[in-house]
Amino acid sequence: MRSFDYRRADSLAAAREGLGEAAQIIAGGTNLLDLMKLQVMTPKQLLDINRVPGLREITETENGLKIGALVSNSDLAADPRIRSDYPVLARAILAGASGQIRNKATTGGNFLQRTRCPYFYDTSMACNKRQPGSSCTAIGGISRMTAILGVSEHCIAAHPSDMAVAMRALDARLDVADATGDVRQVGMDELYCLPGERPDIETTLAPDDIITAVHLPQKQSGAVHVYRKVRDRASYAFALVSVAAIVTRREQRIATAALAFGGIGSRPWRNSEVDEMLAGEVPGEPLFAAAADRLLAEARTEEGNAFKTRLTRRTMISVLREATGLEPASVGTDRVEESAA
Amino acid sequence: MKTELTVNGVSRDLDLDPRVTLLDALRHHLHMTGTKKGCDHGQCGACTVLVNGRRINSCLTLAVMHEGDQVETVESLGSPEAPNPLQEAFISCDGFQCGYCTPGQLMSATAMLEEAKEGWPSHVSESLSNPGTLSDAEIAERMSGNLCRCSAYPGIRQAIARTQGDAGGKS
Ligand SMILES: Cc1cc2nc3c(=O)[nH]c(=O)nc-3n(C[C@H](O)[C@H](O)[C@H](O)COP(=O)(O)OP(=O)(O)OC[C@H]3O[C@@H](n4cnc5c(N)ncnc54)[C@H](O)[C@@H]3O)c2cc1C
Ligand code: FES
Ligand code: FES
Numbered sequence: 394m395r396s397f398d399y400r401r402a403d404s405l406a407a408a409r410e411g412l413g414e415a416a417q418i419i420a421g422g423t424n425l426l427d428l429m430k431l432q433v434m435t436p437k438q439l440l441d442i443n444r445v446p447g448l449r450e451i452t453e454t455e456n457g458l459k460i461g462a463l464v465s466n467s468d469l470a471a472d473p474r475i476r477s478d479y480p481v482l483a484r485a486i487l488a489g490a491s492g493q494i495r496n497k498a499t500t501g502g503n504f505l506q507r508t509r510c511p512y513f514y515d516t517s518m519a520c521n522k523r524q525p526g527s528s529c530t531a532i533g534g535i536s537r538m539t540a541i542l543g544v545s546e547h548c549i550a551a552h553p554s555d556m557a558v559a560m561r562a563l564d565a566r567l568d569v570a571d572a573t574g575d576v577r578q579v580g581m582d583e584l585y586c587l588p589g590e591r592p593d594i595e596t597t598l599a600p601d602d603i604i605t606a607v608h609l610p611q612k613q614s615g616a617v618h619v620y621r622k623v624r625d626r627a628s629y630a631f632a633l634v635s636v637a638a639i640v641t642r643r644e645q646r647i648a649t650a651a652l653a654f655g656g657i658g659s660r661p662w663r664n665s666e667v668d669e670m671l672a673g674e675v676p677g678e679p680l681f682a683a684a685a686d687r688l689l690a691e692a693r694t695e696e697g698n699a700f701k702t703r704l705t706r707r708t709m710i711s712v713l714r715e716a717t718g719l720e721p722a723s724v725g726t727d728r729v730e731e732s733a734a
Numbered sequence: 735m736k737t738e739l740t741v742n743g744v745s746r747d748l749d750l751d752p753r754v755t756l757l758d759a760l761r762h763h764l765h766m767t768g769t770k771k772g773c774d775h776g777q778c779g780a781c782t783v784l785v786n787g788r789r790i791n792s793c794l795t796l797a798v799m800h801e802g803d804q805v806e807t808v809e810s811l812g813s814p815e816a817p818n819p820l821q822e823a824f825i826s827c828d829g830f831q832c833g834y835c836t837p838g839q840l841m842s843a844t845a846m847l848e849e850a851k852e853g854w855p856s857h858v859s860e861s862l863s864n865p866g867t868l869s870d871a872e873i874a875e876r877m878s879g880n881l882c883r884c885s886a887y888p889g890i891r892q893a894i895a896r897t898q899g900d901a902g903g904k905s
Binding site: 443473 | 735751752753755774775776779782788789790791794795796798799842845846849852853854855856857858859860862863874875876877878879880
């Protein structure tokens with residue numbers, strides 16, 4: 394690890410001041426320290442925000458729930474309100490990492506974790522994300538863990554988060570404090586950039602922005618939530634493909650559908666056209682197949698990740714069958730019940 | 735950087751480079767070598783310790799971040815002469831071969847049993863609101879952050895299952 398100055402902020406104001414000269418925030422440290430040990434990331438200053446008060450609470454608001462940026466992944470998944478009203482989020486978090494890592498990982502840090510593309514991790518290989526302009530070794534290389542949607546000729550890295558996929562399906566919104574202390578809201582559809590020609594620019598946040606909280610909208614009684622993760626081993630592995638689905642029904646028809654995908658996109662993936670195709674329709678195989686066709690129409694594959702188009706299609710259709718009641722619910726499919734008044 | 739660490743209830747003053755992980759502080763600076771280093775990247779669980787009662791990978795955190803926290807290591811469990819119930823169960827169930835992963839397994843299981851008592855669900859729980867008792871599949875899933883190169887998994891799961899009725903496994 395390269396040496397760095399370590400500082401601790403005990404208030405948001407102190408954190409803002411400390412960030413000024415290109416310091417890097419450390420929250421759980423589970424991603425940042427891993428990358429610093431490999432010298433993939435070499436910050437000169439670390440600003441520890443763990444003692445900033447007020448960022449570890451989950452509170453009810455007029456419009457839903459507000460989750461502080463330092464709430465650990467474990468606490469979030471174990472919160473009774475998340476389990477009953479936002480089960481897709483609890484399931485997505487529990488499908489990721491290990492008990493130890495989830496205890497340390499924070500909500501804010503999880504959104505901003507970096508890709509698991511093996512070439513990003515290997516400093517002896519070219520990688521446009523790590524070293525802009527050096528080229529992309531994953532294209533034509535080992536690409537099992539890479540993306541097939543939203544990729545460019547400069548980068549095919551996948552966003553690795555499970556939590557962020559559920560947040561995308563839930564239309565979560567982030568509170569982001571800028572250097573002056575102003576807080577703005579950033580939607581999940583606005584947070585992440587496509588790689589394009591600058592895969593090193595991953596989000597729309599400025600280097601001195603601080604995520605302070607995440608907002609979830611009101612619960613939707615009667616909605617069926619599904620999180621399904623397909624991976625190379627049954628636990629403690631990143632997704633090859635994951636699907637988060639939130640579906641509501643009106644009589645025999647799908648009323649609304651929100652589908653988000655992990656493991657296949659350069660960012661937690663959602664395609665509003667897919668959701669719109671499903672809304673108002675009678676659930677069934679032809680509809681699901683057409684929706685999968687729509688999702689995968691722009692897929693760009695490599696030899697090593699071409700299997701993901703079929704895997705995504707099958708996983709998505711299987712999830713939709715359970716979400717619409719065509720098949721019985723398995724573990725990972727939960728219904729949001731009416732609140733006991 | 736001056737740092738005060740509280741390990742197994744004892745406060746220790748250290749002067750550390752901020753780069754020193756909690757794991758290296760324990761092993762190299764406090765010479766408490768019960769906690770093991772496997773991968774140094776959060777992938778194996780050999781370095782598991784408890785911080786304020788929660789299990790974490792001590793290789794993925796900096797010692798200086800833990801001033802004022804309560805750190806518990808395998809040295810806080812039983813001794814060879816008086817193993818605690820969980821350690822006892824590991825011995826009688828053949829929960830190890832070489833023993834390298836064992837301190838991490840013990841600390842992880844100690845905290846995992848508490849998590850289960852608090853009603854935390856896991857990835858394999860049928861019901862999120864009511865995960866029920868720890869089946870073999872539940873124990874396997876909840877312990878998946880601890881790898882064992884000797885593959886003593888059946889014995890490890892059995893030892894944990896045997897301890898789950900007891901008072902959490904701490905002496
Ligand atoms: C072995 C292993 C397996 C894993 N498996 C999975 C998995 O299956 N699924 C999955 O989703 N994840 C997995 N993870 C990743 C894990 O979820 C992330 O490491 C974790 O969520 C990052 O959170 P953190 O708080 O530790 O972030 P940190 O490492 O502290 O920070 C990550 C980044 O976010 C920035 N940051 C943190 N907080 C803020 C804030 N409030 N405002 C602005 N910037 C901030 C930091 O500067 C840094 O750039 C795994 C990790 C490991 C080590
Ligand atoms: S040494 Fe920490 S997880 Fe392997
Ligand atoms: S007993 Fe040898 S690694 Fe687990």
